[in-house]
Structures are given as structure tokens and as C-alpha cells.
Amino acid sequence: MPINPVFLNGKWLSIDQAMISPLDRGFLFADGCYEVIPIYNQKVFRLSDHLQRLEYSLQSLGIDSGYSNKDWVELFSHLVKQTDDKNYKSYIYLQITRGVESKRDHIVKEAIVPTVFCYAENTATLNDLPEAISVTLQEDIRWHRGDIKAISLLGSVLARRQAMDEGYDDCIFYRDNEIVESSSSNLFIVEGGVVKTPPLSNWLLGGITRLVLLELLEKYRIPFSVEPISVEQLHHASEIWLSSSIKELIPVRQIDGQLISNGEMGEVLKKIWDCWRQYIHSYSENQIESKLT
Template identity: 40%
Template sequence: MSSPISAARQTVYLNGCFLPLAEAKISVMDRGFLFGDGVYEVIPVFGHKLLRGDAHLRRLQHSLDRISLQNPMSDSDWMQLFARVLEKNPGENRAIYLQISRGVYPSRDLTVKSGYPATIFMMVLPVKEIDLALLAKGIKAITIEDFRWDACDIKSTSLVASVMLRQQATRAKVEDAVLVKHGYVTEGTASNLFLVDGNTLITPPTGHQLLSGITREIILDLATENNIPVIQRPVSQQALYHADEIWLASSTREIAPVVKLDDQLISKGAAGPMWQRMMGWYQLQKQAGR
């Protein structure tokens, strides 16, 4: 088994070159740096298999289309590049971080112009192996008003609102926040939300208020395959407190059960039975690399 990658030994990809992380430099005039004018993806890799690499590339294309930035590569070129960057950073549990910004302009100007190549950066993040026993203890969260913009379907590098929201959760000494807009739940600070009502799985529908998570997509597929009824509908804040279970799901966190929300225990303060089943299916999916 290969040893995990450490930051010091990281080989990253920047604009056509592979180089040590410490030597990867971009211009201060990069629009990603000046404006957060870029998009990104985080693609989990188990063993040597990307988990739903095709879905991540589909979402990347969606984000690029939404900000009118041309995709600098074809899907097959991306896949080849992913394979090369993974080869240079061996390990078992990893994730590819890919960021594309609108590149470097000679002056600081919001206006978009043609003729400037995008900045492409890629690194491999070591991902901690999920400790199922620890995860089953669950996490605490608070509800916070979601003050982000009306374009949360874009996986944008402009993340200052998310940083502020997470900071609010940290100050409240909880792991995460469930975001609520006009009385209805959108998602977590970097995850999608599910609730369990009896035998039914409920999640807010995709749209401009939340990111269409790939883990969310996997969970919905697994529920369907296993005959669990699924409803995608708006979820009121009040519905949260009556839920049998609440989960927050993302590529790096997988599926975290929320066992305390605000001052209220959820599923008696422990991971619920539906979570146990879904985690089992999810682990099999990971091993199969589908």
C-alpha cells in the first residue's frame, strides 16, 4: 500500500506543468485572486477509482456555462490529466481539487474580455478514512439564515459567505450549520441536507438556492435502488425539528448524521436506522467506484 501524500511532497498541476506545491505561483492579477472569478470541483478517489467522475465533469461544465467561461479541456483530456496527477500523488483515500479561474488580465477590470487563457490548478487532497463508529456519534448543528446569493448552483470559488456562515457555527461550538432561507432549508455550509420521515427520504429540490451535490445524487440513486421512497420538495425549518433523522452529505464528509439541531436532540441524539442502512450501501458504492 502506498503512503499518504503530505502537503510538503505534493506535486500539483498548474497551467500545463507539474511542480511541487511550494513552487506553484500565480499572478496577483489573476481574476480568481482579485474577484473569486472562477469555479472548482472536488472529486473523491477511492483506490484508483474516481467516484462519479463523469457527474463531477458534468457539474463543472454547468458551473463554467453559468459564468460564461469556456471549458479549456474535453472530458477525455480531463480524465487523462486526473490520472496523471493521481499517479504523481499516490495514496488510498484522496480527492482531486480542480480550480479554473478566468485568468490574468493586465488591469483590474470587472469587464470580461476574450483572449486571456484560464488559469487551471489541480492538487490532490488526502482524505481521512471515514471512521464509521465516530461518524455514527453524529454532529451538532445550528440553523442560520442563508444570506448567500441566488446562484448557489454554481460551484464558485467566491466562498466568503460560506466562510462567514461556517465561522458562525464554529463560534456556537457546533460542527456545521443548516442554512434557512425565508423559512425553508437550503443546505449545509458545504453539504446537502436530507431528512428522514418514517421510511421516506426528503431533500430540497435543486435550483439556484443550493449546489447539486454528487453525494446527494448517489444517495438518491441508492434510495431508489433499495426501494426507499424519495421526495424532493421544499423543507420548512419547522419540519427539521420533527424529522426522524437529519443528514448532511458531501464528497469528503460522506453522510453525517445531525444528532442535535439548535437545542433539540434529533433521532434521540444518535445516528438513526436509515442512516445505518444508507451508509452501508454508500460504502459498497465507494468500493465499486460507481
């Protein structure tokens, strides 16, 4: 649940009072983008990476938010203070749409001010790896610009619902026999002892968790490769996991009913989980990135 008050267009309001016009282009056309930024121990996680991705999304959509990095930092500092100091993990949700127009029209003919909505939420701390999930493979029905963190998530919503209706927890998308990502996370496999993840492209989101994991693989000299992964490779992988800001790392135990490493937790993932937890703890104790201006 969002912590009150939430931020909407320069005002701090209770969530019940935060209203937007039905002529907002976010509502009419899903014309906007968003960010989800973890907070550990009241420190914003990898702020500059999240701000860089936000800027990339805004630029790709041609939206000028009117906010500088300094403005975002000031806003996030307020949100951080709202979080429970005894709750180790929280996150910031930020959504920016092109704004409210006077008449519904695909083409924006007038100068409009973007709508900015932002709040913080406390979440459960993940001390142990989340329970392993079952997934199904689905052809990627989403659009060609998965690299933009756009609010138009209908493709993912429908795919996830279909997966759940069929008794799976989530789905993994493929295109032309190549693995892309999951409905709301990136994907890693282990093949022949080497950790592999698909390269960034217009089809998938450049996850910040993925980025940190690649840094950790490098730092701890765990063999890895960023390369295209085929559907066959996925089926033969000895380990598979998903990565995202909210869920961190999620082991996959089954694909379309086929068990991965006999449904057991893989050794490589165990090691990476330890490196990840260590990184998160030292980050939340030492870093001062939330002071970025």
C-alpha cells in the same frame, strides 16, 4: 496537504513554486469555479457527473477552459498515479479562474487565458459513519447562484465561523422558512419513515453524493421524496444527515440545542450508510470510468 508536484497552467511544479499573478481574476474577484472529485482505490469516482457539473459551472460563468474531457481525463490519470495505492481514499481538487488581466477591471476587455490549478490529496478512509455533529439554523446569506460551484465561498465561510463561535459544528441554511443545504454539504431528513431532501434550484449545489444517495434509495426501495422542507419539518425530523464528497454522510444529532432522535443514530441512516459503503467498495473494485474519453 497537496501531493507534489501540483499542476498549474500546463506545468507540474512543487507547491512552493506554483505561483499566480495578483492580477488573476480569481484572486481579485473570486471569478472562477472548482471541483472536488473523490478517488477510491485509485479510481476516480463518478467522473462523468463531476465533469458535467464542471462544464455547467464553467458555462454559467462564461469561461472556456480550453480543456476537453479527454484533457481532464489525462490530467486526472497523472494525479491518480500520485496517490498512495495503500490509501483507500484520496481526492482531486481542481480550480479554474477566468485568468490574469493586465489591469484590475470588473469588465473583461481583453482575451485572457484561464488559470488552471489542480492537485491530489490523500485522505482518511471512512469505514464508520463520522461522529454526529451539532448544527445551528441560519438565514442563507449567500448569493442567488448556489447551483454554480463557484470559488466565492465567503458566505459559507462566515456562516460556518459564526456557527463555530457559537459552539456548533456547522450550520444549516434556510430561506423564507425553507431548508436549503449546509455550508458545504446537502441535507436529508427522515419524516414519517420517508427520506426527504430539498429539490435542486438556483439556491443549492447539485451534490454528486446527493445524486448517488438518491439512486441508492431508489435501488433499495427505501421510501423517499424530493420536496421542499420547512424549518418546522426539520425540527420534527426523526433523522437528519448531511452529504458531501469529502465527508460522505454526516449524522446531525442536535439543532440549536434540540436533540434529534434522542441523539442516537437513526435506523434509516444506518441502512443507507451500509448501502453507500457497499456501493463505494464495488465501484472502486469494478468500474473503469476513469478511462472515459
